[in-house]
Amino acid sequence: MRSNPYIPIPMVVEKIIDEVDTKDIKTFRLRFEDREDEERFSYFPGQFAELSLFDKGESPIGIASSPTQRGCLEFTVQKAGVVTTALHELEVGAIIGIRGPLGNAWPIDYLKGKNVVIVGGGFAFTTQRSLINYLISEENRNQFGDITVIYGARTPGLLLYKEELAAWQKRDDLEIHITVDRGDDAWVGKVGFVPTVCKEVSPRCENTVALICGPPIMVRLTLPLFYDLGFLKENIFTSLEMRMKCGIGKCGRCNVGNKYVCKDGPVFSLAQLDQLTPEY
Amino acid sequence: MEKKLIPKGQLVHLVDKAKKHMGVFGPVKQEDYVVFRPLQEGENPLPSFGNARNAPKEFLFPPREVMMIYSQRGRDMVYGGEYIQENRALLFFVRPCDARSFVLLDMLFDQETYRDPYYVRRRAATIVITLACNKAPYKACFCTAVGGSPVSADGADIFLTDIGDAYLAEFITEKGRGLLEIWDELPAADDEAVKKKENIAKEAIDSLESKPPADKIKVFLDRNFEHPFWDTIHQRCLKCGTCTYLCPTCHCFDINDETKKTNGVRLRNWDSCMYPTFTQMASGHNPRPTQKERWRQRVMHKFKYYVDNFGAISCVGCGRCVILCPVNIDIRKIITEIAQL
Numbered sequence: 001m002r003s004n005p006y007i008p009i010p011m012v013v014e015k016i017i018d019e020v021d022t023k024d025i026k027t028f029r030l031r032f033e034d035r036e037d038e039e040r041f042s043y044f045p046g047q048f049a050e051l052s053l054f055d056k057g058e059s060p061i062g063i064a065s066s067p068t069q070r071g072c073l074e075f076t077v078q079k080a081g082v083v084t085t086a087l088h089e090l091e092v093g094a095i096i097g098i099r100g101p102l103g104n105a106w107p108i109d110y111l112k113g114k115n116v117v118i119v120g121g122g123f124a125f126t127t128q129r130s131l132i133n134y135l136i137s138e139e140n141r142n143q144f145g146d147i148t149v150i151y152g153a154r155t156p157g158l159l160l161y162k163e164e165l166a167a168w169q170k171r172d173d174l175e176i177h178i179t180v181d182r183g184d185d186a187w188v189g190k191v192g193f194v195p196t197v198c199k200e201v202s203p204r205c206e207n208t209v210a211l212i213c214g215p216p217i218m219v220r221l222t223l224p225l226f227y228d229l230g231f232l233k234e235n236i237f238t239s240l241e242m243r244m245k246c247g248i249g250k251c252g253r254c255n256v257g258n259k260y261v262c263k264d265g266p267v268f269s270l271a272q273l274d275q276l277t278p279e280y
Numbered sequence: 281m282e283k284k285l286i287p288k289g290q291l292v293h294l295v296d297k298a299k300k301h302m303g304v305f306g307p308v309k310q311e312d313y314v315v316f317r318p319l320q321e322g323e324n325p326l327p328s329f330g331n332a333r334n335a336p337k338e339f340l341f342p343p344r345e346v347m348m349i350y351s352q353r354g355r356d357m358v359y360g361g362e363y364i365q366e367n368r369a370l371l372f373f374v375r376p377c378d379a380r381s382f383v384l385l386d387m388l389f390d391q392e393t394y395r396d397p398y399y400v401r402r403r404a405a406t407i408v409i410t411l412a413c414n415k416a417p418y419k420a421c422f423c424t425a426v427g428g429s430p431v432s433a434d435g436a437d438i439f440l441t442d443i444g445d446a447y448l449a450e451f452i453t454e455k456g457r458g459l460l461e462i463w464d465e466l467p468a469a470d471d472e473a474v475k476k477k478e479n480i481a482k483e484a485i486d487s488l489e490s491k492p493p494a495d496k497i498k499v500f501l502d503r504n505f506e507h508p509f510w511d512t513i514h515q516r517c518l519k520c521g522t523c524t525y526l527c528p529t530c531h532c533f534d535i536n537d538e539t540k541k542t543n544g545v546r547l548r549n550w551d552s553c554m555y556p557t558f559t560q561m562a563s564g565h566n567p568r569p570t571q572k573e574r575w576r577q578r579v580m581h582k583f584k585y586y587v588d589n590f591g592a593i594s595c596v597g598c599g600r601c602v603i604l605c606p607v608n609i610d611i612r613k614i615i616t617e618i619a620q621l
């Protein structure tokens with residue numbers, strides 16, 4: 001972040017990856033234009049940044065790369081509004097801005113010495129991908145207990161990070177369950193909604209933290225399920241999404257109760273959410 | 281604290297002197313109302329007025345301000361420099377409610393983490409001269425109900441009281457005392473002037489008739505995010521946003537880009553929680569889908585969330601939203617009704 005928090009850091013688009021067969025989700029790998037900015041940019045999985053395109057505006061997007069992956073940042077962006085549509089039209093070499101890192105993060109310190117269950121649905125999986133890569137990196141893996149990932153998408157073609165998913169499935173220090181709502185001819189994996197699969201897997205609650213992120217309906221059904229599995233409300237986390245502009249708790253639109261999702265969130269525990277108003 | 285007398289006949293002279301060093305802003309008559317705006321050459325602040333229709337907040341946090349510029353480089357639009365105005369400014373004859381709003385806005389814009397450079401630098405370059413209300417200017421005034429007073433010096437660098445043929449001028453802050461270098465001929469205030477001020481202050485506080493119990497409603501707000509009462513306020517609201525645009529403490533804004541051919545500016549514009557698009561997400565989801573949720577947000581933000589986060593109600597009781605709401609939604613009535621629930 002620069003001393004004026006509204007000024008974007010210039011980045012160069014280094015690589016663009018088409019993630020899904022519907023062609024509306026792309027991952028952008030960005031390289032810092034200025035070395036000083038790169039050294040100053042220190043972040044944790046779960047944080048986000050405002051992607052800034054002069055003439056179009058800004059859009060808050062979770063950071064999909066892991067801090068252990070040096071030299072670049074990655075953002076997986078779904079084409080939805082003005083800014084994200086313009087982003088999708090960019091080519092390699094384009095200059096864009098980012099403001100960040102913004103918000104809190106997945107509770108990394110709290111996860112140390114504990115088992116971790118990561119439940120993701122659809123396109124919201126991006127900061128969880130950051131977290132998984134962080135947790136399983138050589139420098140960090142031994143600080144955490146068992147890691148279980150449950151990830152679902154509507155169809156096989158809508159699964160993000162397909163190559164990484166395949167690589168994760170080969171690891172023996174990570175248990176991963178991938179599911180789709182509807183399979184296709186080529187799909188040999190699991191078929192079923194994320195909450196159903198969570199029930200099947202029924203992760204043990206002892207010394208375990210669940211991090212849940214996905215479309216509202218999935219989150220609404222999954223949060224109570226983990227509570228029923230015996231997880232403490234302090235050990236269930238989710239990440240909220242709101243319309244944002246400033247990203248630093250000034251512009252007044254992303255509050256849930258007295259907390260700003262941009263500054264005090266986006267990650268909240270179920271215990272914290274119980275204290276807030278249900279306006280999200 | 282240094283106390284001086286400003287004979288009323290001297291006022292024109294002092295304003296002119298100040299104009300040589302900084303922009304001077306004050307209340308002037310426009311059509312049938314008063315506005316707070318830059319004083320032109322030879323123009324003076326109105327000696328007698330209720331309050332300006334616009335809150336002087338706009339000189340620290342303008343309705344529309346350029347944040348930075350950008351220009352085209354090859355195929356891209358790239359950053360071209362920040363744009364921060366920090367010209368010295370003197371706000372003359374700010375009413376105590378409005379001066380107090382600066383203190384409330386400081387809490388948000390001048391936080392330890394994420395200081396807002398646009399507001400903070402302007403604020404540092406601005407001197408506030410508050411003029412006490414000898415009598416509540418409007419029936420809709422309710423400053424004493426929200427922690428203020430018609431003679432509050434909160435937010436003032438210099439505090440003036442009209443004591444008849446002169447103003448008693450109290451130079452409160454270092455910034456205020458700096459003006460004594462320009463105004464070097466002011467006579468010191470005598471005990472009689474100070475005594476007069478004290479009597480005026482007492483009468484001024486007594487003159488406030490409207491006292492909605494704003495400090496009593498947080499207990500209700502803490503527990504009743506869902507309550508049938510929230511269905512009652514918004515019914516006739518036109519979503520015009522007048523209340524938020526006139527409000528001295530509302531601070532919500534939008535950020536927009538405006539491009540002309542190969543150059544452009546990134547702007548900050550006031551926005552309003554009364555507008556449907558304020559929280560509308562690109563996915564189509566809107567966490568505040570109707571005017572009911574927007575009104576609840578307005579009340580909660582001012583009388584609960586701001587108190588939770590900063591320890592102060594975010595309303596100064598100026599009465600602007602009460603007087604100028606086209607459908608007569610009255611925040612005092614809302615407060616009073618909540619207190620009875």
